[in-house]
Amino acid sequence: MRRFEYHRAETLEHASRLLAELGEDTFLFNGGTDLLVEIRERLRRVRHVVDIKQIPGLSDITYDETRGLTFGALVTVGRLERLALVRQRYPNLRAAFASLGSIQVRNRATVVGNVCRASPSADTIPPLIADGAFVHIYSRTNMRVVPLAEFFTGPGKSVLAKGEIVTGITVPPALDNSGKAYLKHGRRKAMELSTVGVAVSLTMEDGLCNDIRIALGAVGATVLRAPEAEAMLRGTALDAATIKNAANKAMEECTPISNVRASADYRRDMVGVLTGRAIKQALEAFA
């Protein structure tokens, strides 16, 4: 493993200052489950890491019916996965959390780290986008809130400016008339990066689809929405034929690549299959 300097930040201000002062090859060190692997595998050039795990106030989880679910930057995937509220109200998030790595990895990895790594195949991003989550960002001059759907600018890239730190994520409240699902496609049941991930969050009113968001993972430079497919579904009763047509539309809306994990064609096919299945699974909430 390549050598690097370790710094421990006491406050957000301290961390932000270290990021600015230590120069280009400085990175925040959260759970480290991405960062350390990247250093070890020489995927990223790192001279300094700034550990944020001792910063107070970033480990809270709160929920209320108006604001929704908010969790801090240091909250691990495992903690959220085990939360009764998540299990009951956010089955999509629960599925994503439970599918990430292994129990050991989840007890170390944070959701914010997963989001900030900005991998197109990250498991927590599609359901968070489908749920309309927001990211809270700290900088020494101001705080800002960015919709997650606008957070990513490319593979591994986000709108974060140098010195900015994500302090937490808010997921809107889970309404009683909502249905949610996340389906991950891979070859293994654990320790698997998504070949394709599809999240669907929808609300129903009087038997019709009031709103729906579809987010597609690992089939583009960032996690993608499928706006045309969504439009085809809104206002319908989500019958089998409409779902099929929308799933086909989602296949057109994604932009997968071929690599050793799967071919672009296969990924596209899976977007079709999983979109259909995810909608049906989301509808099971009303069954």
Add this chain to the structure above:
Amino acid sequence: MNINTPIEEREFKIVGKSVRRDDVLEKVTGEAEYTGDVKLAGMLYGKTKRATVAHARIKSIDVSKALAYPGVKAVLTHENVPRVLHYGSPHPRSASCTKDQYILDDKVRFWGEGVAAVAAISEEIADEALDLIEVEYEPLPAVFEPEDAAQPGAPLIHEVGPGGNLVLDPVRVNRGNVEAGFAEADFVLEGTFSGGRPHPAYMEPNVCIADWDGSNKLTFWTSTQSSFMVRGILAEVLGLPLTKVRVLVDHMGGGFGAKQDCFQHEFLCALLAKETRRPVKMEFTRHETFIAGRARHPCKIWLKQGFKNDGTLVARDMKLVYDSGAYGSHGPGVTIVGTTAATSLYRCENVRLEGRCVYTNTPINGAFRGYGVVQSYYALDIQMDEAAERLGMDPAELKLKNVVREGDIAPSGHPILGHGLEICLQHGIDVLDWKTLRNRDRTPDPRQPHIRIGWGVGCEMHGSSAYPGIKEQGNATVKVNEDGTVTLLTGAAGLGTGAHTALAQIVAEELGVRFEDVGVIHGDTDVVPWDIGAFASHTTYLVGTAAKMAATKVRAAVLERAAIKLQVSSADLDLSEGTIFLKSDAGRFMTVAEAMGPSRGIPAANIVANGTYEPTKSYSFAAHFTEVHVDTETGIVEVKRVIPVHDIGRVIHPIAAQGQIEGGIQQGIGHTLTEDYVIDKKTGRSLNAGLVDYKMPLSMDMPDIETIILEAAPDPGGPWGAKGVGEDPIIAIGPAIANAIHDAIGVRFHHYPITPEDILKALREKGA
């Protein structure tokens, strides 16, 4: 010596019981010392600079910057290491190995080959120094597929060998009259089959430590399955007598066959230590275990067989081409074993086989559990399934009709004793109620209409020992200590299989002492008797017999000693659970400790005996039955149940044997469905040299395995009829899955791994 006495029927006290393994406490508490745990004062860390081109001459190599880098102590290139042509797979007793390697050469033959090595005061510094070595390559045209390498005019990868990029002359087997057989056939099946490049991906990456002392003696810790071979080849290449090379290995995190080569980094480690006069450690990264380790040979097979309408097999014509990668390693052995294996499994009088092994500019393929037979039996078993389909017969019935029988000539050339395949198949058919299963209602579950269910069966047999390729020898030394405890000295490696426990059980059983009273010393070539290495499913079979022979001798000596002390004839004595007693009067007894210990006027006894056993071969057998679920929309195949029925003769340690079977099935599921080490066919670069994209099934992916071990066909060659179980379980599961997929969706696959994309493509073609 070959033991051909009938198998002794007796009541066992220790053999056949799942005693607590001798290494279990150390392992679960983390105390067990593996090679990577060894730390020596002043130890340096070595790293290998690896080629980023598949085939090239090295025009120049500039190490000045690396040498000047603070903390770097030595740099080796082809310009300053001895140039000795040597074997990669150090089997000096085998006719089938290839001298085609140098420690470092001025030629690169695959992407990832070592071109230089650095020793530095830390692993990080050594790693950083690698980037400072400047290598200028003159690229040569490269070949990545055996078909291309075998073309006339293809670029030659080696100057040695038979030429035409062949690793060895083609292996040919002819029996009976194939043309006459085909003339007799009612129908002929012909097909091509192929296998991918699975990697054993053992848990413990290769690691070694070299240390020279003031007398110019090399002590060498290394994670190897064959320490005496490493000793032999290091001594040969470094020009040392065997007394000046000591190889040590305690616990290992697996090897699966692949850790029986002598690797390039092992020579480099010894030379870096020599150059710096300091101990040097070299440890592979996971990435290096792929590019510089050993995988299974990819294989292309053409198979044509003639059948009668009653299912009799009348002719078999088969050509196999194994891809050796850039060096010979185990290519010859694999080609010979994999090809000759095809004389058997299913009986056929008229056989013509031709096996080739071809160099390509890809990473080296070597020994891996199932040794060439995984490939050939995949083809044989699937085509037998196809014959059943053609005949409208139950495949299990047809296989049962055709499997080898007692006295048939085995691939080794001698008649099979203790054949067990028939009984394994029949047993599986019975316990599963296979006929009912085959006639089940096949309507898909309306809740999951895209899931199709299939059942398949596959068969295999595999030899214990590498005979006749290598005439092997098992050795053991047994000492009885003055307190009645017993020490077994063995050269057999402890890969993690529990072999030492089995050997201790055998000694305890034969000698008549408690299992807990037997200690096992292993892993030091200066101390233990010579051993060929842990491979070919032979440790329990051949070292076990040697240990039993040595135990027989010390038992007699102990009884002699007791007879003097008790003033009776030793013939009247028996020994059980550490107590020696008069057969006619169990009230007159003494413990082994009392017999061994000193008494007035008699010093303590020194009782030591050796056992040496040179076997031929025995065969173990299995039929694997499996249920798969195929998702016709995603192409994902899930193996739901496996019922492996094995005959391995006498079972020494049931849980360990079962562990071997379950592990083999896990690896077999892997190479059949998900595992393939992929080499880019344009550049020769590895595309998934790591565990993120090399996909082994993990515990959560494992199906229910309901292991059945029969003891119906013991072989007189092993201790109390025991046979090997190391390699068998990886062979039959592959064709069983392929056959089950056919049963589920009506599509035949002739290759592995069978990927979801393959399934969808085939379903589309079938639908079209």
